[in-house]
Amino acid sequence: MKNHISTIICLLGFAALVVTSCKKDEDCIDCKANDIIKTTIRLGSGDSTITIYPVMTPSNHDMCDSMVYHSVKGAYVRPYDVYKYQKLCSVEEAIDSLKAGNDSACPCRKNLDTIYNDQKNSYFYIENIQKFPYNKLLIKTVKDSTQMRTYLNYDNRNDLFIGEVPMDTTLGYYQHNDTRPLASGIFAYYLIIYKDEMHQTIIGDTIKGKFAIVRNPKVKTRNCKAQAHDEDDPLLK
Numbered sequence: 001m002k003n004h005i006s007t008i009i010c011l012l013g014f015a016a017l018v019v020t021s022c023k024k025d026e027d028c029i030d031c032k033a034n035d036i037i038k039t040t041i042r043l044g045s046g047d048s049t050i051t052i053y054p055v056m057t058p059s060n061h062d063m064c065d066s067m068v069y070h071s072v073k074g075a076y077v078r079p080y081d082v083y084k085y086q087k088l089c090s091v092e093e094a095i096d097s098l099k100a101g102n103d104s105a106c107p108c109r110k111n112l113d114t115i116y117n118d119q120k121n122s123y124f125y126i127e128n129i130q131k132f133p134y135n136k137l138l139i140k141t142v143k144d145s146t147q148m149r150t151y152l153n154y155d156n157r158n159d160l161f162i163g164e165v166p167m168d169t170t171l172g173y174y175q176h177n178d179t180r181p182l183a184s185g186i187f188a189y190y191l192i193i194y195k196d197e198m199h200q201t202i203i204g205d206t207i208k209g210k211f212a213i214v215r216n217p218k219v220k221t222r223n224c225k226a227q228a229h230d231e232d233d234p235l236l237k
Contacts, residue, residue, distance in 0.1 A: 022222055027184075029212045031055065032223035034186055036210050043132060043193055043203050051127040052191070054211035055228035056237045058163030058181070059122050060113035092118055113216045120230040124161040124189070124211070129154060132203070134194040139165065142188045142210060144194070152199075154191075163213050184219040187214055 022028035031037070031054075040051045064086065089097070089106035097105035129135065139149040139161060148165040164179040191210045194202040214221055216237050225236040 024072045026220055027218060028220040028222060029186060029214065029224065030222040031212060031227050034210060036212050038227045039134060039209055042208055048131055050132065053227065053229040054209060055224050055236065056124060056163055056211065057121045057122055057214045057233055059117040060111045060215055062108060062111050062114065064108040116216055116235060119232040121228050122162060125156060125229045126154065129156055132193045134197055134199060135198065136192045138190040140188040140190060142186055149213055182213055184213055184215045186210055
């Protein structure tokens with residue numbers, strides 16, 4: 001009888017796994033299966049800890065081509081600062097203008113996913129990072145660890161990671177004036193905590209893990225809600 005009970009429990013567990021994991025051929029991110037987990041780390045002596053929340057649902061902006069020139073300001077501006085004088089084209093209109101040989105007719109395009117910009121999980125959130133002001137946050141790819149973005153002294157307030165990376169790092173631009181949004185998917189973070197302002201003495205080991213970006217309901221999620229800072233995010237399950 002005990003053997004039968006064990007078998008039934010195993011089958012029920014397997015069935016639950018099937019229900020909660022991603023379906024085959026489904027555009028889906030399963031946080032549990034991909035080790036995307038909320039992590040709390042104790043740093044140094046005492047009770048100082050940080051918690052890294054590895055699930056983001058960034059805002060989706062109407063986007064202009066990088067470094068759009070603003071005639072009034074007389075300068076190049078951020079690609080998602082769309083002004084009234086700039087025409088917002090559909091993707092189809094932009095393609096038609098390119099086919100006609102006019103690559104400047106539609107520099108700005110509509111983003112149909114702007115309805116999901118509720119500011120929940122809109123940036124990479126590290127709880128209590130302000131207690132450790134000297135740090136370095138690296139955003140990388142998962143497969144080959146290509147470094148896509150670097151933040152010095154990340155603090156959840158000033159220069160936030162909002163799911164965008166520089167288009168040309170050789171220029172040294174790490175603001176939002178020459179960036180491209182990362183598509184929904186899985187990426188990697190590396191966090192180094194320092195004792196001093198000169199970033200010479202490291203506290204503990206490099207903290208690393210994977211995180212997910214979800215931009216719209218087309219990407220299904222599994223087991224991600226509990227790993228996010230805002231668990232009531234409608235894009236997460």
